[in-house]
Each structure stands twice: as C-alpha cells, then as structure tokens.
Amino acid sequence: MGKVTDYLMALIQKQVDEHGIVVWYDPDGYYAGVVQNLTLPGVPVLRFKGSYFELREQLEPFLEFVDKEGQPKPNCGVPPKVIVINGVSH
Numbered sequence: 001m002g003k004v005t006d007y008l009m010a011l012i013q014k015q016v017d018e019h020g021i022v023v024w025y026d027p028d029g030y031y032a033g034v035v036q037n038l039t040l041p042g043v044p045v046l047r048f049k050g051s052y053f054e055l056r057e058q059l060e061p062f063l064e065f066v067d068k069e070g071q072p073k074p075n076c077g078v079p080p081k082v083i084v085i086n087g088v089s090h
Helices: 003-019 032-036 052-063
Strands: 019-027 045-047 082-087
Touching: 003 019, 003 045, 019 032, 032 082, 045 052
Parallel strands: 019 082, 045 082
Antiparallel strands: none
C-alpha cells in the first residue's frame, strides 16, 4: 500500500479503537479504491447499498445489548467495533 493508504488505515483503526462505530462518508467516491479493500481484523465493514433500512438491519445486531432472556450481554457497556461505509463506489 502507499503512504496515504497506510495513513488512512491507521487513522481508521485508531477511530475504531477509540469510538467503536466509525462511519465513513465519501459521497463523491474519492476513496472508493481504499474502501473496496478496507479490512481490519475483527472489525466488520457494512456498506450502504441504496437502502438505509437494509443498512440499519445489518447494523442492528451490533447495537443489541440485551440477550434473548432480557439480560444485559457481557461487555454491553463497550461500544461495538464496526465500520459503516456510506458513499459512491466505482
């Protein structure tokens, strides 16, 4: 990878570590090439594909902090680590 891509990956990893959920908004698709290859170990990447309802459905399991019995899940106070990409893909 190039220096800019390496920097972006490190910055995204830092944001995920500090905040949990990271939303990447690139409406003009300037970073579409980076986004297509975006992978961070243990961090799911969800992509907007034209429907916010579909995206919310994909994100919902990461936002659920109560188990089937109505009890808080372990680590429910820790934000989930997930990247949400909203932008144009080329």
